[in-house]
Amino acid sequence: xxxxxxxxxxxxxxxxxxxxxxxxxxxxxxxxxxxxxxxxxxxxxxxxxxxxxxxxxxxxxxxxxxxxxxxxxxxxxxxxxxxxxxxxxxxxxxxx
Amino acid sequence: xxxxxxxxxxxxxxxxxxxxxxxxxxxxxxxxxxxxxxxxxxxxxxxxxxxxxxxxxxxxxxxxxxxxxxxxxxxxxxxxxxxxxxxxxxxxxxxxxxxxxxxxxxxxxxxxxxxxxxxxxxxxxxxxxxxxxxxxxxxxxxxxxxxxxxxxxxxxxxxxxxxxxxxxxxxxxxxxxxxxxxxxxxxxxxxxxxxxxxxxxxxxxxxxxxxxxxxxxxxxxxxxxxxxxxxxxxxxxxxxxxxxxxxxxxxxxxxxxxxxxxxxxxxxxxxxxxxxxxxxxxxxxxxxxxxxxxxxxxxxxxxxxxxxxxxxxxxxxxxxxxxxxxxxxxxxxxxxxxxxxxxxxxxxxxxxxxxxxxxxxxxxxxxxxxxxxxxxxxxxxxxxxxxxxxxxxxxxxxxxxxxxxxxxxxxxxxxxxxxxxxxxxxxxxxxxxxxxxxxxxxxxxxxxxxxxxxxxxxxxxxxxxxxxxxxxxxxxxxxxxxxxxxxxxxxxxxxxxxxxxxxxxxxxxxxxxxxxxxxxxxxxxxxxxxxxxxxxxxxxxxxxxxxxxxxxxxxxxxxxxxxxxxxxxxxxxxxxxxxxxxxxxxxxxxxxxxxxxxxxxxxxxxxxxxxxxxxxxxxxxxxxxxxxxxxxxxxxxxxxxxxxxxxxxxxxxxxxxxxxxxxxxxxxx
Numbered sequence: 194x195x196x197x198x199x200x201x202x203x204x205x206x207x208x209x210x211x212x213x214x215x216x217x218x219x220x221x222x223x224x225x226x227x228x229x230x231x232x233x234x235x236x237x238x239x240x241x242x243x244x245x246x247x248x249x250x251x252x253x254x255x256x257x258x259x260x261x262x263x264x265x266x267x268x269x270x271x272x273x274x275x276x277x278x279x280x281x282x283x284x285x286x287x288x289x
Numbered sequence: 290x291x292x293x294x295x296x297x298x299x300x301x302x303x304x305x306x307x308x309x310x311x312x313x314x315x316x317x318x319x320x321x322x323x324x325x326x327x328x329x330x331x332x333x334x335x336x337x338x339x340x341x342x343x344x345x346x347x348x349x350x351x352x353x354x355x356x357x358x359x360x361x362x363x364x365x366x367x368x369x370x371x372x373x374x375x376x377x378x379x380x381x382x383x384x385x386x387x388x389x390x391x392x393x394x395x396x397x398x399x400x401x402x403x404x405x406x407x408x409x410x411x412x413x414x415x416x417x418x419x420x421x422x423x424x425x426x427x428x429x430x431x432x433x434x435x436x437x438x439x440x441x442x443x444x445x446x447x448x449x450x451x452x453x454x455x456x457x458x459x460x461x462x463x464x465x466x467x468x469x470x471x472x473x474x475x476x477x478x479x480x481x482x483x484x485x486x487x488x489x490x491x492x493x494x495x496x497x498x499x500x501x502x503x504x505x506x507x508x509x510x511x512x513x514x515x516x517x518x519x520x521x522x523x524x525x526x527x528x529x530x531x532x533x534x535x536x537x538x539x540x541x542x543x544x545x546x547x548x549x550x551x552x553x554x555x556x557x558x559x560x561x562x563x564x565x566x567x568x569x570x571x572x573x574x575x576x577x578x579x580x581x582x583x584x585x586x587x588x589x590x591x592x593x594x595x596x597x598x599x600x601x602x603x604x605x606x607x608x609x610x611x612x613x614x615x616x617x618x619x620x621x622x623x624x625x626x627x628x629x630x631x632x633x634x635x636x637x638x639x640x641x642x643x644x645x646x647x648x649x650x651x652x653x654x655x656x657x658x659x660x661x662x663x664x665x666x667x668x669x670x671x672x673x674x675x676x677x678x679x680x681x682x683x684x685x686x687x688x689x690x691x692x693x694x695x696x697x698x699x700x701x702x703x704x705x706x707x708x709x710x711x712x713x714x715x716x717x718x719x720x721x722x723x724x725x726x727x728x729x730x731x732x733x734x735x736x737x738x739x740x741x742x743x744x745x746x747x748x749x750x751x752x753x754x755x756x757x758x759x760x761x762x763x764x765x766x767x768x769x770x771x772x773x774x775x776x777x778x779x780x781x782x783x784x785x786x787x788x789x790x791x792x793x794x795x796x797x798x799x800x801x802x803x804x805x806x807x808x809x810x811x812x813x814x815x816x817x818x819x820x821x822x823x824x825x826x827x828x829x830x831x832x833x834x835x836x837x838x839x840x841x842x843x844x845x846x847x848x849x850x851x852x853x854x855x856x857x858x859x860x861x862x863x864x865x866x867x868x869x870x871x872x873x874x875x876x877x878x879x880x881x882x883x884x885x886x887x888x889x890x891x892x893x894x895x896x897x898x899x900x901x902x903x904x905x906x907x908x909x910x911x912x913x914x915x916x917x918x919x920x921x922x923x924x925x926x927x928x929x930x931x932x933x934x935x936x937x938x939x940x941x942x943x944x945x946x947x948x949x950x951x952x953x954x955x956x957x958x
Contacts, residue, residue, distance in 0.1 A: 195292065196293075197290060197291070197292035197293040197296070198292065200293050200296075201292065201293055201296035201297075204293075204296065204297065204300060204339070204342070205300065208300055208304070208335055208339070211331050211335060212304070212307075212328055212331050212332045212335060213328065214328075214331075215323075215324045215325075215327035215328045215331065216324050216325070216328055218324065218327075221323040221324055221327050222323065222327060222405050223323065223405070224321070224323050224326045224327075224404075224405060224409050224412060234492050235492065237492075238492050238493045238561070239561070239630065241493060242493070242558075242559060242560065242561055242630070245558075245559055246559060246560070246705065246706065249559065249705045249706075250704075250705065250706065252765075253704035253705060254704075255765040256758075256761040256762060256764075256765050257715075257716070257761055258702065258703065258704040258708065258712065258716060258761075259704045259708060259712060260709055260711070260712050262709075263704070263707055263708060263709055263712065266707075267706050267707060
């Protein structure tokens with residue numbers, strides 16, 4: 194039997210042991226971030242986006258990219274949106 | 290060892306089948322148990338390991354001159370330096386496909402190593418789609434282009450054919466792997482996208498994760514394309530770096546769509562818009578990498594870079610159809626989740642500029658694709674193959690690229706959501722006026738062609754907007770740090786706090802440098818052909834060239850003849866350099882190549898080619914190119930890649946904590 198064939202057999206056994214091993218083990222890594230059920234996930238995404246928009250808006254204003262009028266108008270609209278999202282999250286039992 | 294390589298390839302193929310099917314089974318329905326996910330993860334890791342072993346086995350056959358293997362016999366010989374025996378692994382179709390398989394699997398393994406933090410429902414599908422890509426390429430390698438086939442010869446071959454002389458260049462050690470890393474890296478965002486669609490995990494998570502992986506693939510692809518250009522510049526002897534060759538274009542197409550995605554993904558992350566557009570861009574990018582592989586390996590187009598014509602083209606077309614139909618079907622199935630959260634409010638907003646940037650990038654992509662495929666279409670319609678050349682590509686793409694550079698300057702300086710015209714005029718008045726002054730100065734300096742002047746002016750405008758943006762950022766931060774605006778500590782703090790934003794500016798700065806260099810080297814290039822005998826001089830631009838002597842050399846695998854030429858400035862007799870362009874005759878391949886002599890300078894490159902020597906052996910025919918600012922193209926590319934690295938590396942843990950604290954503060958407000 195050549196070295197190549199022996200090495201191939203050893204490789205096969207190692208592969209089977211390594212891949213199928215977890216199906217018979219109890220101590221396994223904890224997978225995955227928790228996924229919010231139902232409509233809560235998208236609402237939390239919307240909250241994150243709205244807060245980021247607020248941050249971007251303030252940064253743009255501090256860098257002189259917006260007039261005071263545009264800043265006030267946009268801030269009012271995003272703040273209203275944030276309040277609505279937070280209310281929705283509370284309604285669905287989430288932590289706002 | 291060859292049997293072992295073949296066996297490792299078989300194991301990788303079987304594992305790929307297992308992970309594709311297992312991933313789909315675990316991902317559909319509530320079956321994502323940790324034990325099953327761990328098994329899939331280990332399978333994904335092992336695919337890379339076994340393909341790595343197969344690659345090592347092939348490399349061993351090359352290094353040990355095992356000419357019983359057809360592929361080794363075809364692409365190697367005993368006289369080749371060992372480095373070219375290694376690069377010969379990807380010098381032909383079969384080995385390059387194996388390398389491709391390994392790199393796809395390597396990216397999949399990298400994702401698997403990070404997968405513990407990804408949403409569980411997404412992970413199983415992610416493994417499945419990543420391995421589907423590996424499975425496709427492994428299937429081709431195993432069944433159609435197997436590099437482990439034995440040579441069918443009644444007698445043992447004492448030596449091999451040898452590698453194509455054009456590929457016996459040190460750039461071949463780095464350019465193809467880098468390009469393949471770019472192509473294969475872009476399989477990761479595709480897998481994330483398809484996994485999100487299949488699992489229904491359409492939250493912000495997948496898009497955030499996808500952005501970094503896309504950037505990694507994009508950075509490798511950028512480096513690969515530029516290295517290819519540098520190889521062509523040094524090796525092909527025509528004085529240029531980009532000829533709109535079909536294979537060059539094949540690598541450029543996914544780069545364009547990936548660049549478009551890297552901009553539009555920011556709009557989705559922040560505004561919840563362009564969701565379906567981003568799915569389209571990711572799938573198109575991956576499809577174009579597969580299409581590029583099809584172009585180079587099917588023989589459908591002619592190119593100096595293409596592999597020999599083969600009959601595996603149909604497999605790529607089948608796979609491409611599966612990619613497109615699969616993405617289309619899942620997008621229709623998930624159409625409700627792909628609806629935008631809102632519409633663009635104002636044309637004067639950053640999201641609108643990004644959308645415009647996307648449209649320009651896709652227009653360039655379409656124009657290039659049309660040019661590449663035109664010979665095929667024309668032959669199908671008229672029966673005559675008509676090609677389009679550099680003039681077509683330049684005529685269509687130069688204005689589009691200039692529009693893109695202009696948008697690159699405008700985009701970062703405009704606010705998200707909405708801005709007003711007077712505000713924009715205030716932001717752009719100074720950069721615009723300075724760019725106008727530059728344009729006028731150039732015209733007075735004697736540069737009167739429309740496009741070069743426009744390109745320099747727009748590049749200057751872009752530079753001014755980057756500096757202006759940085760100045761505004763520093764001024765805004767000054768109130769917090771109490772440091773002076775451009776003090777090193779203030780600059781360092783700004784860069785640390787907004788690494789991604791300023792990393793993107795670094796990329797843009799690299800693009801501007803490249804734009805200036807490309808414009809200068811195209812518009813102000815000087816090109817001459819001349820003949821010189823020993824002691825004779827030739828003058829060109831601000832230089833003179835004097836032929837000193839001919840020098841013959843004999844290396845292991847070629848015979849060469851060099852012309853030693855002294856380069857001087859016209860104003861000074863002191864030699865600047867001795868250039869030695871060379872003609873090489875590769876004995877084994879019976880091919881002659883030209884080796885360029887190059888003097889790189891900050892102001893210009895002097896690029897000398899020995900075209901031939903007359904029958905008497907005393908006169909040399911030469912071709913010279915003076916390429917202004919050429920070196921800045923490579924500097925710009927290095928800066929672009931550096932910018933890509935800056936943006937792609939994860940934030941330090943401390944910075945992430947600070948970011949989450951900022952979010953909490955925002956929440957409390």
